[in-house]
Amino acid sequence: MATQDTALVLGATGGIGGEVARQLVDAGWTVRALSRRHVPVGDDTPGISWITGDALNRHEVMAAAEGCSVIVHAVNPPGYRRWASLVLPMLDNSIEAAIAQGATLVLPGTTYNFGPDAFPVLTEDSPQHPLTRKGAIRVELERRLFDATGSGARVIIVRAGDFFGPRAGNNWFSQGLVKPGKPVGKIIYPGAPGIGHQWGYLPDVARTMVELLARREALGPFSCFHMAGHWDGDGTALTGAICRAVHRHAGRPARVVGLPWWLLTLASPFVETFREMREMRYLWQTPIRMDNAKLVATLGYEPHTPIDEAVVATLVGIGALDPMPAAPGLA
Template sequence: MTQPSTVLILGARGRFGMAATRAFAQAGWQVLAQLRPGATGPAIPGVLWLAAEPGDTAGLAAAAQGAAVVVQGLSPVYTHKAWRRDLPGLTQAAIDITRALGATLMLPASVYNFGETMPALLREDTAQAASTFKGRMRIASEAQVRAATQDGRMKAVVIRGGDFFGSGTGSWLDEVMVKDIRRGKLTYPGPMNVPTAWAYLPDMARSFVEVAGRRDHLPAFEMFHFAGDQLTGQDWADALAEIAREQGWVPAGGKLRASSMSWLLMRALGLVLPNVAALCEMRYQWRTPHALVNTRMAVLAGAEPHTPFPQALRTALAELGLLTPRKENAVKKSTVTMQAFERSAS
């Protein structure tokens, strides 16, 4: 395995970028973490924050001399207009700095590429037949990267995962599913019995580290799947119910209320909110069973990093500030019980 070296993370303050920054630093890499001028990043051992625009190829190349890997954590905001305007340019910015460094570009990808007719098992060679605007944009972006590898000045690796959760805000988990969890309610985007692919971001970021360390064994362009977890809405409800009882969000022995999100309301909101309209076209993913098969990843690096789902969920909820520490929660319950006893005895 290639010895750890230096990695440049583009968009290191974003959700995936931050997960990648932490994963590479924990693995002993020297991490150069790009963020926009004026922004700041947390102090992390082994991480040097670089304030620069993504398109400042000369400046970034000078600051990142010696970086062997570039991780693309840049992404447009979630509207069609932003993706059409910004995605090709952000992809080209990542290509330009990677070529200037003679490095390997790594970028996360989604299941958008496969479209509404996707089969239940998604392999690396499964035909991509995007049925949405974002799916077609993703296909074009990956093709743009592949084309840039043809003259030998850079390598590129695409790692595809399911819906992200963990490592902060901005996912279905915090924006929809657990927004009312403290009132004992789960709102799920689809039918409760349909299994779909999920990627716990810290694990997916660790898979980037594993592949980056083996980059010398890869062809000019390679694609991997990160299997992650295949979960139904009921799986989420069961795991959350245990936490909800522990946290006092539902009574001991009580049930977590679970309901499906109103797509009719979402479509109505989409008439005035472009980001909601963009989400609505992805509804098919929640009605179509699918899982990612990680054959190539397993051959290259063995078993992929995997945090057990209940543990990953707890960590994700804690990062969202939703969990009361167990000891504190136990004291709170004990105090409530004692107060009830004293009232009954008086």
């Protein structure tokens, strides 16, 4: 029997999964986290019970989910590798566990499952006709989740723009724009000049999920929400915030250069991650914005951290910027 405020998080060692796990603990939830290592190195978050197991092992997922009312499915193959063979089996295990427990399954969503016929403004009900393999997988993920609601599971999907946040994960910010653990001197921006892009700050996305979970009994069995996040209207807002942070904290300038897509093309036959990155290039060549009217109608607002604050926290968190020393008397 599910316990009202007990959650299992799959992918708690990653960016969004870890952020949701920590915020659930702060909100008073009992949180379990499934990891292939019993306690991941460097994670000393109090209040999280780590369980050794693999998201690809159905028995281990089912056992970890025993008694949980919520399952957060935030696990992905690292570096975009082996998506086609791993993503759907992992979700199927979470679905079976959610059905067995009558639990609410939470999924972080993306814009991948939409194609040009839905651009430039996306609502929750926009047509899903993707042109890429990862997009097709995303559509199938959501189809399977919808079908699961017919067997007793409940589903909440929160779609957001490209993630960034204090803990390095599998995202464009920390794997493209800057390098974790290295001082920022050069910012490599993938977007076409003048083209808008949407970003989702991980703590804001996690807060949105936690607040929706607090209202889950009032939601439908299959509920999807879009976040407006941080809209960069011409591709300079985020890089500008990085430059300001580096100048203020390190006293030096940072320069912005374009991503050499041609180099990724040359290396793609040999590097799977580069092939997968190339497939998503279209998202950097056209403005795609998400309409958050449904989310605001449900919560009354959208959690939103100012861009400069979010960027500084991200750069400090991934080791690309030293934290500012505390003012005298405030330490």
